[in-house]
Amino acid sequence: MSNRLQSRTLPSVCCVLLASLLAPPALADGEVNIYSARKEDLIKPLLDDFSQQTGITVNLVTGKETELLQRLQSEGINTPADLLLTSDAGRLTAARQAQVLQTIQSEALEKHIPAAYRDPDGYWYGLSVRARPILYAKDRIKPTALSTYEDLAAPRWKGKLCVRSSDSIYNQSLVAGMIAHHGEANTETWAKGLVANFARSPKGGDRDQIKAIAAGECDLTLANTYYLGGMLTSSDQAEQQAATQVAVFWPDAKTTGVHVNVSGAGVTAHAKNRDNAVKLLEFLASDQAQRWYADVNNEYPVNPAIPPSATLKAWGAFKADTLNVAKLGELNAEAIKLMDRAGWK
């Protein structure tokens, strides 16, 4: 008897459960749905501000760039996502090539964002700039001894260099930029020289490289400035301590300029809330939001009219590479192959 009862209740319970699991995200007005490769902490406060000001609800999924792109592609015309946010230009280029973005023409966006930091056809817009200069040990290296990225491959730096693995998108973009400026053959020679100067086999993240300098394992590294900023304001005493022992050197001041990448966003090709997505994009390029990028995460505003934060000012002004960041994405696969050949682990 009890068995028969179970055999009927079980399927119906399953059906109810299934129905509740399957409920698709609502697509009502007054919403905008985001796939974001920026971490929640690095975007949510801005989105909350946006919701408060406009009354538009923002729904968020975070993840890794390529995975979000894959999700967008496989969902096709039914995708609930209206906006794709990434933390580097390469993936935005890939998204454009995968035809999941649409062009947006907006005066506000074009006014606030310089041409080098957005797609020439308006498929995506850069929202914050991330610079990757040379960091050096204050007590062991004279900044006058430093000049360019190319110089880091010189034999006199043998055993002095800590660099992150070539799995890092930041290093891939840097090498892609080098290929764009100097050609593949020269860049490969350079990469081999660089690898020969490594103090240790590449490991860890940007912060780990800075800590290694502070501990005396090496003297020089390449790192994105917001990691240094994050360490300076860290709750960890040891991290703060380590960060005060390194300084920023802006390379290539006389030549191509410092390697920069952007975090940015594009409206999806099948956005159901296109207008809200554009509104959000414009909000993210507005003065208020641009200041937030600098104050909270030590990134540089794309809008040149916005003054950088105090921390950023302390590191000094620099000449940024004017290469269109879209190029970095196009050359990314080349860059990886080149690093494989150069033995950059």
Add this chain to the structure above:
Amino acid sequence: MGIERWTLLVTGVALLLALPVFTVFFTALQPASDVWRHLVDTVLADYVLNSVTLMLGVGVGTLLIGVPTAWLTGVCEFPGRRWFEWALLLPMAIPAYIMAYTYTGLLDFAGPVQTLLRETFDWSRQDYRFPAIRSLPGATLMLALVLYPYVYLLARAAFLEQSAAVLEVSRSLGVGPWRRFLTITLPLARPALIAGMSLVQMEALADYGTVQYFGVSTFTTGIFRVWFGMNDATAAMQLAALLLLFVFTLLVCERLSRRQTRFHHTDQRTQRPPRLRLSGRWSWLATATCLIPLLCGFVIPAGQLLVWAWRTAPQMIDHRFLELAGHSLWLASGSALLILSLALLLGYGQRLRPRPLVRLAVRSAGLGYAVPGTVLAIGVMLPFAAIDRSVDSWTREWFGLSTGLLLSGTLFALLFAYSARFLPVALHSVEAGLTRIRPSMDDAARSLGSRPRAVLWRVHIPMLRSSLLTALLLVFVDVLKELPATLILRPFNFNTLAVRTYELASDERLADSASFALAIVLAGIGPVILLSRAISRVRPDHAPLS
């Protein structure tokens, strides 16, 4: 009729669960790109060598830790034995990549241990050599420390099961305890040890978080490099398919070797032999043998997390914390129940209908464990999106309505992915339990007029209680720690403890992530303790833990 229904049901469910694995193979069938040429010329040999070394190293490491501790706590008596019985399972609650972060924090050049050494002896960098934790041996050690509990669990169950009779005979023939261990206990436990080791090795092959952080290039990191960096999804899937083929071959070999050495204890009710009382030096040695993996695998990493969390928790824990914990617990318990039912269905179906087709289907459903989580998630995403698309275009055509996305981006997709990935964990346990129930039981129940379902419900499930509980809790802990599939398949505005930990850690804010990592560990400890109590309770000879 009923007979064919079981075959159909079991084969159907198994094939459905194997869908992600089939998707990987199917995607891999597309023509190869020139990326292969490049890989073969440069890094492929490295990937293969590192992956195989890691797999073998982790296998040997887990045996070296898991078997002696299982034997000591299962068969011997020494100070702290009862306590070690459950405490040795604790490392299971720590995600491997979290373990890697904590040890790096401690042992790296800039960490407290090396700094202390330098300050104490006034050394500089050139004056001493310290083994690098972020290396292939380091990764092997980390994975062995978090994974040995699988071997420990299975080995201990096997040791406890060995009947007194066999050991009595050997003793009467004058065989000493050590030789008895090597020539009888160990060979009898071989199937369990191999089963445990193969789970562990599959996990080691699929690991991404640890090896990536340590800068060790393996097959798995290679898959992501090709996919994320070179934007070549086809080549990535081809690499994944190659990995799967490799694992499949290993599993077939394992099955074949097991078939040759199948032991049934003739009588379940034999007396358990009395525990071997260790005294003096031997008892301290036993205590130390159990203490070391516990210290290295749990106390030290959890202690480091606690130190970090102590400092950062006030800023990091806010109103969202409970929501995250709720999501994690809900997902873990829901999927544990679901996966257990599926494992029971497949295990029992296989017992009812041991046909080649059924076996093959069940085996292929069990392959998901060896696939890196992200690849498996893609294997779920692609077919689900295809189903959504065809349903949508069908309803558009016939009813002029769009159904949008029915499966993609839902919790259902997530639960499905968990099922495809963690089924083998539950299946191993259920199958092991089922083989212990003699077929004559089934026959007796059937001859009394029970239908197969009733036999399962009224005979097997009560007898399987401890195996089922083991399966349930193993899956619970695994889902709690799961990251890649959760990250890629979850719906809007839905985060878990593992996702939050990852987001902070990947932003290189290790100390800030500690509160959430610790919450995962704490949520995992409860089930681990329950698990060991339950296992102890079903042993009739066993003194209650109280």
